[in-house]
Amino acid sequence: MNKITNSRLSRNKLALILIGIPVLGGAWWAFRPEKLFINEKVNEAAPFTVGSEAQPVYTGKLEGKIHQTSGRATIYKSADGKHYLRLTDFMTANGPDVHVVLVRAEDKALEQEIVKGDLDHVELGSLRGNQGDQNYDLPAAVDLNQYQAVAIYCERFHAIFGVARLEQF
């Protein structure tokens, strides 16, 4: 009697092992849980020669505020370490005294169309054209960690034409 239960137990165990191991194996293959803890890090170079070409470091899309504004704002770092801003596919309304400025992305003033009081900004120059690709040099001292947005800004009326929040390229 005792022997029979024992053998049945061991048969059950055997069956469990015979079924359990493949099931566990299958589950492991399917879910690969160890991958949760193992990272596969790669570091491929760009597929082309970088050379002395300027590299984009930040980019963002322009969004219209008081006037419809569209296009892309990208900050490039040239080989000599200088930064410049390039607007592409750019379009905004034309107007008087319009400037391209860097502003703080988290500045509450950017939520309004007309800024009350002063806007904390870094001047890049008068807007050269309300359409088309254009470049603006950045002052050497500018801290791009602080000023992470580009604004098209009418100084006379404190009107924000459009804003591009920059993100790491």
Added chain:
Amino acid sequence: MVRTVKTGLVIAVVATAFSLQARLYAQDNMKQDGMKQDEMKHDKMQDDKMTHESMAKTLFTGKFHGKVHATSGRATVYQEADGKLVLRLTNFKTSNGPDVHVILVATKDAGDDANFLKNNTERVELGKLKGNEGDQNYEIPAGTDLAKFQTVSVYCERFNANFGAAPLEKF
């Protein structure tokens, strides 16, 4: 006395004319679109034709977002000098998993839901994910219509789960 009044009038007229002119000028400005076409800054590139030719053009870019599995980084499509299209992932990070692939999806953006390809969304396979962290390149098959396949997805084939997606926008 009359003289003073006359001078005053003349000054007033001149001042009005000036302000009117300024206003007219401003209106002119409003109507006319000043087109500007700056060339890309090339440094020495412009003289050096060989280097110039080996340059790649940036066509599209987008940021990854992912909720099911936190996914971050940037996807950028480059066109090499010989016309080949390459997808490059930079600052890339996702969770590791089994059977993960990089695909292009024919949608504007992909939701974060698992099983997102059930409604027969068209896709282009770019290859197995080379690593769940770091910069990596994937060739895009020649003839892929990037106007149609506008989203990059990091996709688990086995479970049809979207780890993360990056909607591509014109650079």
